[in-house]
Amino acid sequence: MTQFINIALPKGRLGEKVYAIFEAVGYGCPSILNNNRKLIFENEENCVRYFWVKPSDVAIYVERGAADLGVAGKDILLEYRPDVYELLDLDVGKCRMCVAAQKGFRDDLDRTLRVATKFSKVAKDFYAGQSREIDIIKLNGSIELAPILGLSDVIVDIVETGTTLRENDLEVVETITGISARLIANKVSHKFKYEEISRLAARVAGYIKEGAMR
Numbered sequence: 001m002t003q004f005i006n007i008a009l010p011k012g013r014l015g016e017k018v019y020a021i022f023e024a025v026g027y028g029c030p031s032i033l034n035n036n037r038k039l040i041f042e043n044e045e046n047c048v049r050y051f052w053v054k055p056s057d058v059a060i061y062v063e064r065g066a067a068d069l070g071v072a073g074k075d076i077l078l079e080y081r082p083d084v085y086e087l088l089d090l091d092v093g094k095c096r097m098c099v100a101a102q103k104g105f106r107d108d109l110d111r112t113l114r115v116a117t118k119f120s121k122v123a124k125d126f127y128a129g130q131s132r133e134i135d136i137i138k139l140n141g142s143i144e145l146a147p148i149l150g151l152s153d154v155i156v157d158i159v160e161t162g163t164t165l166r167e168n169d170l171e172v173v174e175t176i177t178g179i180s181a182r183l184i185a186n187k188v189s190h191k192f193k194y195e196e197i198s199r200l201a202a203r204v205a206g207y208i209k210e211g212a213m214r
Ligand SMILES: Nc1ncnc2c1ncn2[C@@H]1O[C@H](COP(=O)(O)OP(=O)(O)OP(=O)(O)O)[C@@H](O)[C@H]1O
Pocket: 010, 011, 012, 013, 014, 054, 055, 056, 057, 072, 073, 074, 075, 076, 093, 094, 095, 158, 159, 160, 161, 179, 180, 181
């Protein structure tokens, strides 16, 4: 008997793009795009159930088995390091994790560098690799304000188009890593729903490969 697959989708900028991929490979759930406040959608015909989840929470749902699969940005995986399988790079939600600062900023290396970020672990690892002493200032949004107001020397944040940096007279100092959305799986589900998950992942992988060749 085919088992239901539970998939945690990230609400917001990534969600619809990601759902479009699942729909294109036969895992549609037509009512999901109705603009209401429902958070769970299921399609009995193809045995799939979707949850709309805050992007930074997707990994938690998957790690703890509330969802079998999920889609999370590589930024979230690097920061929270959930114990999940990373099955595929979905090639959407592409951006970069960068160090940025006010134009002309030079690190004088004499004193502790103040780093404002949502991504404390990513920032710590990056500067540990350079043996640079830092002070993390953990913020939850509008990170670009920090160097402008003198709260930090630099920021570690996501850059997509570069518009937010440009409009606030900041610039990229260094790129830490490229980011894109990843399909992740709960480790127990991967074992017990192996066929269902493998079938879905293979179809998604084929779709992405076709897209790359187009
Ligand atoms: N310009 C961008 N800014 C932020 N994230 C982006 C951008 N472009 C792509 N992404 C990717 O999309 C994912 C979701 O970003 P989004 O901004 O929708 O959520 P968020 O507001 O950061 O989430 P949360 O509210 O849970 O902190 C990110 O984890 C990242 O992988």
